[in-house]
Ligand SMILES: Nc1ncnc2c1ncn2[C@@H]1O[C@H](COP(=O)(O)OP(=O)(O)OP(=O)(O)O)[C@@H](O)[C@H]1O
């Protein structure tokens with residue numbers, strides 16, 4: 001049996017809607033695979049009771065189809081579904097990397113990105129690459145129609161996951177259809193600052209570049225306590241705060257020394273709203289690993 005660990009990811013980072021993503025050092029999905037006559041899926045772990053084992057409804061089923069690689073697939077979820085931490089993408093990424101190796105298909109990591117994205121299409125209707133790209137390739141990724149650009153980066157992060165469910169499908173329905181030119185100018189500036197910050201491992205520049213006035217305010221309404229948690233994290237030293245992916249996870253960038261304080265402050269702020277939450281003190285990490 002082959003074992004693959006694929007990390008949770010955070011897409012968008014504010015200014016990079018549907019383009020930017022980072023791999024997180026933790027949490028992660030772990031899947032085990034062996035060749036079989038047909039695809040079967042067994043799920044355990046965080047939120048696994050809510051995830052269909054039917055290959056037509058699970059992200060890994062679409063990936064196995066795309067690679068023509070039937071297998072018995074056991075998935076241990078470290079990433080809760082509908083979290084904003086790329087839960088569905090982590091399984092798809094792990095399956096793409098693992099089945100490519102199991103069946104010796106010979107695809108590069110970059111070539112596996114659109115294959116894993118077929119799994120994402122099963123759950124959200126769209127084959128966007130911004131979670132599967134970092135889960136497969138690690139670091140900071142810029143996914144466009146031209147392909148994926150990857151940069152290794154080291155930025156401390158705090159991911160605070162409230163006990164609220166926001167599906168990607170619902171969160172996409174509230175995205176505004178248009179933006180003003182002044183918002184476009186601001187977004188380009190912030191995205192450029194963030195990209196430069198990733199190259200320099202500079203949490204200040206990354207945090208500054210996470211600011212977004214187009215998509216994030218519309219989605220914040222789906223997350224009870226978002227504004228309070230954001231303000232509390234900034235007051236505790238976060239360099240930037242935004243919604244992770246489609247939410248409800250709230251993501252803060254910070255300096256290493258401030259991470260612990262920011263984590264407890266974010267938990268307290270959700271607690272004051274009566275919302276249970278869990279927090280990951282994490283950082284940008286590597287992509288899927290085969291054992
Ligand atoms: N292997 C899988 N792992 C997780 N969720 C899956 C899987 N296969 C299918 N799903 C379904 O995908 C949905 C969760 O995916 P969704 O994209 O909404 O959340 P997410 O991946 O945590 O968030 P985001 O993409 O915003 O970071 C759930 O309805 C779940 O049942």
Ligand SMILES: N[C@@H](CCO)C(=O)O
Pocket residue numbers: 011012017018019124128130131168171172245246
């Ligand atoms: N870019 C996507 C990521 C979620 O899968 C979104 O924010 O809708």
